[in-house]
Amino acid sequence: MANKPPDRNLAPIAQKLRVRYAKRGRLRFSSHRDFQRALERALRRAGVPMAYSAGFSPHPKISYSNSAPTGVASEAEYVEIGVTRHCDPTKLRDELDAALPEGLDVIEVIEATSRDFSARLEASLWEMEISAPTQEVARAVEALLGSAEVLVERMTKSGKRVFDARSAILLMESVSGSAVTAPAHTQMPPECVILHVVVRHIVPSVRPDDVLTALKQVGTLEPRKPVRVTRLAQGPLSEVSISIEDPFDPDRVLV
Amino acid sequence: MTDQIVEINNSENINARQSRERGTSVFPQLEALLPLISKPIQYVGGELNAVTKPWEQAIVHWALMYPDAYEVGAPNQGVQILYEVLNEQPDVLAERTYSVWPDLEALMREHQVPAFTVDAHRSIADFDLLGLSFSTELGYTNMLTALSLANIPLHAVDRDDHPIVVAGGHAAFNPEPIAQFIDAAVLGDGEEAVLLISNIVKAWINAGRPGGREGVLLELARTGCVYIPQFYDVEYLPDGRIKRVVPNRADVPSRITKFTLMDLDAWPYPKAPLVPLAETVHERMSVEIFRGCTRGCRFCQAGMITRPVRERSITSIAEMVENGLEKTGFEEVGLLSLSSADHSEIGDLARNLADRYEETQTSLSLPSTRVDAFNVDLANELSRNGRRSGLTFAPEGGSERIRRVINKLVSEEDLIRTVTTAYGAGWRNVKLYFMCGLPTETDEDILQIATMAKEVIRAGREVSGRRDIKCTVSIGGFVPKPHTPFQWAAQLDHEATDARLHKLKDAIRNDKEFGKAIGLRYHDGKPGIVEGILSRGDRRVGNIIETVWKNGARFDGWGEYFSFDRWMESAQYALEGTGVDVDWFTTRERDYTEVLPWDHLDSGLDSEWLWEDWQDALAEVAVDDCRWTPCFDCGVCEQMDTEIQVGPTGVTDLPMPIPRVSPVLAQ
Numbered sequence: 001m002a003n004k005p006p007d008r009n010l011a012p013i014a015q016k017l018r019v020r021y022a023k024r025g026r027l028r029f030s031s032h033r034d035f036q037r038a039l040e041r042a043l044r045r046a047g048v049p050m051a052y053s054a055g056f057s058p059h060p061k062i063s064y065s066n067s068a069p070t071g072v073a074s075e076a077e078y079v080e081i082g083v084t085r086h087c088d089p090t091k092l093r094d095e096l097d098a099a100l101p102e103g104l105d106v107i108e109v110i111e112a113t114s115r116d117f118s119a120r121l122e123a124s125l126w127e128m129e130i131s132a133p134t135q136e137v138a139r140a141v142e143a144l145l146g147s148a149e150v151l152v153e154r155m156t157k158s159g160k161r162v163f164d165a166r167s168a169i170l171l172m173e174s175v176s177g178s179a180v181t182a183p184a185h186t187q188m189p190p191e192c193v194i195l196h197v198v199v200r201h202i203v204p205s206v207r208p209d210d211v212l213t214a215l216k217q218v219g220t221l222e223p224r225k226p227v228r229v230t231r232l233a234q235g236p237l238s239e240v241s242i243s244i245e246d247p248f249d250p251d252r253v254l255v
Numbered sequence: 256m257t258d259q260i261v262e263i264n265n266s267e268n269i270n271a272r273q274s275r276e277r278g279t280s281v282f283p284q285l286e287a288l289l290p291l292i293s294k295p296i297q298y299v300g301g302e303l304n305a306v307t308k309p310w311e312q313a314i315v316h317w318a319l320m321y322p323d324a325y326e327v328g329a330p331n332q333g334v335q336i337l338y339e340v341l342n343e344q345p346d347v348l349a350e351r352t353y354s355v356w357p358d359l360e361a362l363m364r365e366h367q368v369p370a371f372t373v374d375a376h377r378s379i380a381d382f383d384l385l386g387l388s389f390s391t392e393l394g395y396t397n398m399l400t401a402l403s404l405a406n407i408p409l410h411a412v413d414r415d416d417h418p419i420v421v422a423g424g425h426a427a428f429n430p431e432p433i434a435q436f437i438d439a440a441v442l443g444d445g446e447e448a449v450l451l452i453s454n455i456v457k458a459w460i461n462a463g464r465p466g467g468r469e470g471v472l473l474e475l476a477r478t479g480c481v482y483i484p485q486f487y488d489v490e491y492l493p494d495g496r497i498k499r500v501v502p503n504r505a506d507v508p509s510r511i512t513k514f515t516l517m518d519l520d521a522w523p524y525p526k527a528p529l530v531p532l533a534e535t536v537h538e539r540m541s542v543e544i545f546r547g548c549t550r551g552c553r554f555c556q557a558g559m560i561t562r563p564v565r566e567r568s569i570t571s572i573a574e575m576v577e578n579g580l581e582k583t584g585f586e587e588v589g590l591l592s593l594s595s596a597d598h599s600e601i602g603d604l605a606r607n608l609a610d611r612y613e614e615t616q617t618s619l620s621l622p623s624t625r626v627d628a629f630n631v632d633l634a635n636e637l638s639r640n641g642r643r644s645g646l647t648f649a650p651e652g653g654s655e656r657i658r659r660v661i662n663k664l665v666s667e668e669d670l671i672r673t674v675t676t677a678y679g680a681g682w683r684n685v686k687l688y689f690m691c692g693l694p695t696e697t698d699e700d701i702l703q704i705a706t707m708a709k710e711v712i713r714a715g716r717e718v719s720g721r722r723d724i725k726c727t728v729s730i731g732g733f734v735p736k737p738h739t740p741f742q743w744a745a746q747l748d749h750e751a752t753d754a755r756l757h758k759l760k761d762a763i764r765n766d767k768e769f770g771k772a773i774g775l776r777y778h779d780g781k782p783g784i785v786e787g788i789l790s791r792g793d794r795r796v797g798n799i800i801e802t803v804w805k806n807g808a809r810f811d812g813w814g815e816y817f818s819f820d821r822w823m824e825s826a827q828y829a830l831e832g833t834g835v836d837v838d839w840f841t842t843r844e845r846d847y848t849e850v851l852p853w854d855h856l857d858s859g860l861d862s863e864w865l866w867e868d869w870q871d872a873l874a875e876v877a878v879d880d881c882r883w884t885p886c887f888d889c890g891v892c893e894q895m896d897t898e899i900q901v902g903p904t905g906v907t908d909l910p911m912p913i914p915r916v917s918p919v920l921a922q
Contacts, residue, residue, distance in 0.1 A: 026282070026299035027532070029289055034296055034532045041303075041530055041584030044616075047917040058616060071290050086921040095919050099584065101303045101532065226290040 011084035013051045013061060016112035017092060018248065019079050027103030028073035028230075035067065035104065039079065042099035048092065051082040065118045066234065069207055074231035075107070076124075078247065080117060114250040121201060123170065123237040125244050126208050128195040131224040134174075137193040140219025141172055150214040154207075161204060165214040168206040171198040171242045191224070196232075198242055275378070278310030281368060282376040288362045296533045297325035298359065300351075300373035303530035304582060306342045307375045313348035314460055315453045317341055318372055318382040318418065320352045320401060322394035323812060325373075328353040329529065330537040332591065333388050333424065336524040337445050347453050350374035350382075354397040355404070357809055357816075363404055370405035379405035383456055385418040386449065387437075389426035392789035393782075393812040395433055399804040402436065409801065411438045411485055414468065421452065428513075428560050429737040429853040432789050432796035434484035439475055442482070442856060443513030443560075444546070446522055452481065473504065482511040482856060489794055489852075495835040497793060497850040512857045513560070515895060519546065519567040523575050527582045539587035539620070542575045543567065544604070548593040549881045549889075549899065550625075552651070553662045553872050554690065556736035557593055560858045562891040564882060565900040569604045573909045576608065580617060581915075587618045595621040596630045597882075599902040605636045607909045613639055626650055626665045631676040646677050649688040652696075653703035659875040660695050662868075667707065671714050674726070678715035684725045685711065691755055692733040692747035692780070694872060701755045704728060705762035709769040727774035728763070730756065732783035736790050738858040740868035742851060745844040746787045752780030781819040785811065787841040788826065793852035796840065798829035861890025 023030065030038070040060055043050055052058040061082035068074040089109040097106035130137055144150060150166040175194050199206050208229040215221050235247035289295035310316070319338055321328030328334065334351060341349035350372035355363065362368070370379040379385060379401065387398055402409055407417045412435075414420075422430050422440045430440035441448045452475065459471040466473065475481040486507045490498040502509055516522060528540050545566040548558040567575075576588050590604075598604065608619055619637040624630040626648045634646055650665050652658040658665055674685050689704050708728050715724040732752055735741045747755075756777050763773050788796055803825035810816040826837050845851065847866055854862070864887075871878065878887055882899060892898050 026286075026301055029295040029299050030532050031296065033534065037534070037538070038303075038530075038532055040586075043584070044586065045581065045584035046919060047915060048919055049917055052616060060616075071295065085917070087917075087919045088921045092919040101301050101530075103301055225287055 010052060010054055010058075011049075013082035013084065015083050015086050017081050017083065017087060017089060018110050018112050018117060018251065019081065019093075019096070019106060020108045020110075020248070021077050021079070021100075022105045022107055023068060023072075023074045023077060023103070024105060025073070025103045027101065028068075029071055030104070031070040032064070032067045035077075036062075036064070038100060038104060042096055042104075043081070045099040046092070046095035048081070048087065048096070049083050049085045051084045063118075066121050066201065068231050069209065072208055072229045072231065076231050076233045076235070078117070078121070078234075080112060108248065110248050110251050112251060117247065120236050120247045120250070121234050123198055123200045123244055124234040125232045126197045126199060126211070127230045127232050128197060128208065128212070129228040130193045130195060130221070131191060131227075132193065132221060133191050134193055136219070136221055137174065137195070140215045140221040141174070141195070143218040144169070144215055145172060147218055150218055152210045152213045152217065154204075154210060154213075156204065163204050163206075165206045165210045168200045168202050169197060169211060169214075170200055170237075171196070172211075198237075198244065200237065201234075277381040278316070278375075278377050280376045281371050281378055284366065284368045285363075285371060285376060288359065288366060288368065291362060292358045293356070294533060297329075297353070298355070298371075298373060300376070302329070302532060303584075304527040305374055305529060306338070307350070308342065308348045310348070310375075310377070312346070314346040315344075315348070315384070315457050316382040317347065317349040317384045317386055317449070317453070318352055318377075318379050319349055320354075320379075320385060320387045320398075322354050322387055322389065322397040322401065324356065324810070325353040325531070325533060326535045329531045329533070330535045330541075331388065331390070332525070332541055332543060333390075333445060335529055336522075337386065337388075337449050338529075339525050339527065340446050340522075341449055341453065344450070344453065346457065350377060352379060352401070354394075354400065354810065360400060360404065360809075370401050380407055380417060382418045383460070384421055384452070386421045386423060388445075389422055389424040391812060392426045392432070392786055394426075395789060395800050396804045396808045396811055398433065398436065399801065400809060410435050414438070416468075419456070419468075419471070423448070425557060425560065426790075428556070428856060428858055429790065429792075430482065430484065430856075431489075431794050431852040432792040432800060434794045435797045436800075437484065438472060440482040440484070440856075441480070441514065442511065442858065444516040445514070446516055446524070448480070448514045451478065473507070476504070476507045479508040479510075480512050480514060483507070484794075487855065495833065495839065497852060499850060500852075500855045510855050510857050513859060515563075515565075515859075515897075516546070517565060517897060517900065519543070519565050519900075520571040523567075523571060526575075526578065528579055528585075530583045530585070537589070538585075539589050540579045540583055540585040541589045541591040541622075542572055542579060543591045544572050544595060544598050544601075545592045545901075547899075548597070550594060550597070551662050551868075551878055551880060553660070553740040553868060554651070554693065554733055554736075555593075556739050559739045559860060561593070562859060562889065563895075563897060563899045566598055566600075566902060568902070568904045568906070569600045569607070570904070570906055570909060572604060573607060573611070577611075577912055586616055587620060589620050589622045591622060594625055596624050596627065596633055599882075600904065600906075601633060603907045605633050609636045609639045611909075611911060624648060626670050626673050628673045628676040631673060631680060631682075634677075634682075635680050645684055645686055646682050647686040647688060648673060650707070651688065651690050652693060652700065653689060653705075653707060654700040656875060657693055657696055657700040657703075659877045660872050661690075661693055662872070662877050664877055664879075667710070670707065671710060674711045675714045675718045678724055679718040683721075683723065684727065685715075686727045686729060687711070689728065689730050690733040691730050691759075691777070692752050692783070694735075694741060694744040696747070696755075698755055698758055701759050702762055704730070705759055705766070705773075708763065708773045709766060712769045712772045725772050725774065727776065730759075730775075730777040732778065732780050734783050734786045734790055737851065737853045738860055738865075740865050740872055742791065742865065743845040743847070743849075743869055746784070746841045747780070748838075748842050749780030749784050752783065756780075778814075782811075782814075782817055784837065784841055785817075785819065785822045788822075788837055791852070792840055795830060795833050795835065799826045802826075802829040857894075859889075859891035859894050861888065861894075864889050
């Protein structure tokens with residue numbers, strides 16, 4: 001009897017919305033699970049009419065794609081939500097942003113009018129602030145780009161894994177100017193290099209950590225401080241210009 | 256070893272503290288360490304509903320510490336309430352801090368990052384007051400870690416312009432073991448206490464700090480409700496017992512009274528509960544539905560020291576639930592108290608709340624329930640929308656006899672009726688909580704737990720017609736606590752505790768018919784002995800705490816960090832020459848004439864009544880709950896010139912809130 005989940009009038013999904021959000025400042029130390037809990041609570045606070053799954057412990061219909069690792073900031077994280085009544089994307093953006101703690105900031109909400117969103121996230125642009133002399137960084141970058149293969153080791157859920165980090169790296173260059181992540185009050189230390197790196201999403205994924213491991217292995221790079229990393233963009237890869245396009249573009253065209 | 260580290264850090268960092276402007280953030284230094292440690296999110300703050308104020312805006316600055324890991328401390332109601340009450344004051348600022356794990360502690364020492372608050376990452380040493388909430392004595396070593404990381408001298412008498420260290424929480428009802436480390440202790444409800452202290456400290460600061468540190472401590476002591484241990488001398492008898500405790504300053508009162516908040520409806524805190532980003536032990540919002548308990552369970556310190564019963568009205572509870580959900584987005588609400596089903600209007604409350612949240616994903620729970628079929632009805636009501644947490648009942652004692660000793664008035668019949676109702680209503684697993692090591696307990700009393708559990712399964716199988724029903728038996732070791740009728744009792748030594756539990760385990764495991772349906776959870780008796788020293792210890796125990804901390808003790812409430820041997824070795828070293836030892840503090844029975852270390856701290860209970868209740872326990876005589884039967888003179892109401900505050904309020908139906916129109920809908 002009571003072992004059957006209770007009958008609920010589960011309203012069907014009336015609309016799907018895609019959310020781009022940022023993970024900034026001290027909240028870059030939140031894990032994916034931390035964000036999930038925060039988002040579910042924020043959706044409730046914002047009064048979003050979420051669709052729920054059936055069963056003993058119903059879950060709101062949310063799909064997460066490709067979240068940045070704990071400790072890494074991001075300007076381009078994406079989730080998709082299913083709601084039971086039509087929502088205004090602009091209002092949803094404002095309310096959800098207000099309901100989330102500062103540092104988890106909603107950038108844009110768009111109605112999903114296209115399919116296969118996750119497949120569109122082909123590559124990421126990472127920004128890395130490396131506290132090391134320019135020459136040292138340049139040598140390491142040159143050595144890495146000159147290698148056909150750089151094997152790195154990482155602990156995964158299924159144990160230690162060795163894989164190539166080089167082939168996924170499509171672009172790596174130092175840029176001038178201050179980094180996105182640098183707080184306004186801090187001055188850029190004299191010996192700090194900002195790298196932009198475009199990495200293709202492959203399996204196993206090559207994360208910013210793996211890129212740094214690769215740099216340390218082929219060069220003699222020894223950053224003086226932990227490297228700050230920010231994902232600036234993720235989306236479809238333009239193979240010609242090696243740049244990232246906006247994954248919301250297909251949805252925008254149809255609206 | 257650790258000893259040296261502490262000394263070095265102290266001398267070096269005094270300069271560091273003075274060279275920095277008070278109240279500035281240490282986050283830049285901390286940030287560099289965060290990628291190197293586990294779960295950095297717990298140290299960054301930024302929770303929803305957290306408050307940060309400009310340092311200069313406040314005259315009085317409080318750092319509030321829960322001396323355990325963030326995941327345990329962040330949901331703590333006491334800290335959240337005081338944090339809000341204080342921050343509502345325009346010239347008071349309060350920030351929170353929790354214990355750092357050893358990985359971060361090591362890095363902080365290496366890189367000289369001081370103990371910090373999670374809100375604005377200010378150095379603890381910059382604050383005027385450091386308030387510590389001790390739910391349990393096992394946080395004492397963590398306090399020393401915090402003091403040393405904050406570069407605050409460990410001993411109160413060595414402090415100068417450092418924060419005033421104030422202890423509160425249930426463990427503060429006997430603060431003698433930490434007397435040398437704290438400047439002050441407060442007994443009872445914190446809301447009015449922190450405001451009183453803030454006002455005294457503010458006046459003292461505004462007046463140019465007359466009399467220096469001692470000046471403000473004297474002001475606090477003279478109120479008669481703030482205990483300043485250094486103003487009291489303890490004298491001992493040749494046999495090691497306490498001779499007397501006397502004030503060593505003029506007009507410092509010889510007894511200290513507790514704070515009691517009478518009108519809960521006037522204090523609906525927390526109004527904006529914190530929503531941590533990190534995962535914590537309670538992923539829910541809590542609303543306190545009453546304080547105090549007069550069930551009279553003789554082992555229960557909480558039930559004794561929080562009297563009288565003060566209920567929140569069901570109207571106020573419903574408003575707090577509604578408001579809290581809106582402010583937090585939590586999906587579960589716990590209706591908190593020492594025995595939630597005892598609220599005089601719990602039936603109406605449960606029905607109203609269940610109606611209100613029936614079509615939502617919000618679930619309601621009663622975290623503490625007593626053995627009563629009515630509770631199952633309540634649980635059914637609250638889980639109407641389908642979300643079912645487990646059902647827990649606490650008979651506490653295995654035999655009828657021992658339950659009369661501890662005054663837990665539950666018959667075996669009650670229990671079987673209750674679990675039958677639960678299994679019949681579709682619950683599949685029922686948790687039963689017991690204690691081991693109770694006064695007068697024998698092997699037979701503990702073995703009765705097995706008999707009872709088998710009966711529970713038998714009854715459950717019968718009513719449900721199923722074989723897959725289960726019950727989990729959890730057993731905690733009994734530790735005699737101050738201000739209870741068992742404060743005179745001998746604690747059972749850990750070898751005897753373990754032997755008794757093994758017999759119980761065998762009795763359950765060897766049963767072919769029911770053994771597999773009964774889960775058994777227990778811990779060995781060793782941590783209970785350490786808790787026992789800390790609970791009923793006197794000032795001599797302070798040396799044990801300092802020694803064991805210097806030998807590396809941290810996070811004593813956590814099995815992976817707790818070391819019994821380290822505690823015992825430290826105790827032997829620290830108590831040398833005192834004539835007393837660990838057994839003297841734990842397994843020794845006290846008599847009526849003995850001066851107990853906490854006798855000068857007034858919990859409101861009449862000590863003669865406590866002694867009579869102890870004698871009744873030994874005679875296996877039970878007493879009723881004074882909410883429904885005449886007063887039996889525990890002393891609290893008389894001393895406070897008050898009476899229990901319970902309904903009925905006459906309100907049975909709560910107005911349904913106006914449904915909120917979702918602000919995000921398309922036009």
